[in-house]
Amino acid sequence: MSSQNIINPSTSKPTGLKAGYNPSLGPIQLPSSYQSQIASKSRNIYDHSVFRRTPEVNLSSLSFLFSAMIEQTQQTSKGVQQLEAKLNSYGYGVGNKFLELITLREGxxxxxxxxxxxxxxxxxxxxxxxLFGRPADGLEKSQDSEDEYMIIDxxxxxxxFISVPKDFxxxxVNAFTAGIIEGILDSAYFQANVSAHTMAADGYPLRTVFLIKFDHGVLEREAIRFSR
Amino acid sequence: MGYSIGIRLIEDFLAKTGTGRCVSFKETAEVISKIGFKIFLNIIPTITNWTSDGKTFSLIIEENPLAEFVELPDDGKSNKELWYSNVLVGVLKGALEMVQLDVDVFFVSDVLRGDATTELRLKLNKILKDEIPAGED
Incomplete structure (x- = not known):
């Protein structure tokens, strides 16, 4: 490699090798040992088909895992708000990837x-x-403000299987699902804040409303685009 | 995390299946693989590598739903130090402890680390005595 002939900007230090194209050095080839390391991996995730559905897993396994996740998060957070924020951020990552996956699968x-x-x-x-095997129970628009919508489950x-103690x-805990929605909306370029609220109704004590509050810019864009 | 899941999971397991007490550790192994894993993760791991004293065996997990589409980062550390599915270890330990079996559970190999198989090893230490919880004479 002819890196000695190239004058690097004084701030940049030659860093460790990274695959790809470096504008000051040209294409960088990784040492052959690295290549073989990748090739020798017995199974590569890119060989899997995205269309393949995993065999379904018991609902109680999911619930157990989720409850352990909440427990862990609760221990590391100070109060309900932070706990919800953390759950939300876990879901956000899922949502980001989920939009991509669902679009790929639809072909x-x-x-x-x-x-x-x-x-x-x-x-x-x-x-x-x-995600849940059935459509949500309702989609409503807030009467009070332009930018708020609600999805109801x-x-x-x-x-x-989770009952929330009185002092909480x-x-x-559907802040997690709210995070998923937020992740999906954000990666679809509809910046929004999503929060989950319990609003019990007759016969449905766990009824949850996901309140979606879009950024001002999203509404503005919508108005410009479709106002004819 | 896994441990506290296991402690609670065993109740769900017993309620769903109604299996009785296992006569031998061999039978326990069968129940874990063919019923436990089947119910909760929809897979049936293979039981192999029994030691001659019948106290240690391995579960080979062919398809791990936890590790679907997972790849460990290539930072040279994680595929030496991280057991990605270690939560299963805790679950098994917690669940078996609740039925008076003190076991050591650990991963021997994991496909995520580039090994050929995912292998969990279970070692029976001792059978705990049935004890009445304090305050419940």
Whole structure:
């Protein structure tokens, strides 16, 4: 490699090798030992088909894992708000990837949603079906403010077996699901804040409302694009 | 994490299956693999590598739902130090302890680390005595 002939900017130090193209050095080839290390991995995740569905896992396994996750998070957070924020951020990562996966799996019929209502309907039906096996129970628009929408689930799968103690009155563990929605909306370029609220109704004590509050810019864009 | 899951999971397991007490550790192994793993993770690990004293065996997990689409980062550390599915270890330990079996559970190999198989090893230390919880005479 002819790196000695190239004058590096004084701030940059030659760093360790990274695969790819470095503008000051040109294409960088990794040492052959590294290549063989990758090739020798007995199974590569890129060989798996994304269309393959994993065999379904028992709901109680999921619930156990989720409850352990909450327990762990609770120990490391100070109070309900931080706990919810953390759960939300866990879900966010899932949502980011999930949009990509669901679009890949749909193949040619996949469509990029550009309107607020359409992307919400997509979450309400498709996403909910893939995640929880059924569409959500309701999609509503807030009467008070322009930028708020609500997705309603009468019996949220994740918190089915969780009862919240009295001194955690405001906690709704569906903050995790809210995070998933937020992740999906963000990677679909609909910046929003999503929060989960328990609003019990007759016969559905766990009924949860996911409050979606879009950024101002999203509404503005929508108005410019579709106001004719 | 796994341990506290295991402690609670065993109740669910017993309630669902109604299996009775196992006569031997061999039978326990069968139940763990064919019923336990089947119910909770929908897989049936293979039981092998029994030691001659019948106290240690291995579970070979062919398809690990926890590790689906997982790849460990290539930082040279994680595939030496991290047992990605170590939560299973805790679950087994916790669950078996609740049925009076003191076992050591540990991973021997993991496909995520580039090994050929994912192998969990269970070693029976001793059978705990049935004890009545304090305050419940």
């Amino acid at each position: 040619k019929s996949a469509k990029r949603e550009t309107r607020i209502v359409e992307v919400l309907q997509f979450i309400h039906s498709q996403v909910w079906k893939t 009468n019996l949220p799968l994740m918190s089915q 009155n405001q906690l709704n």
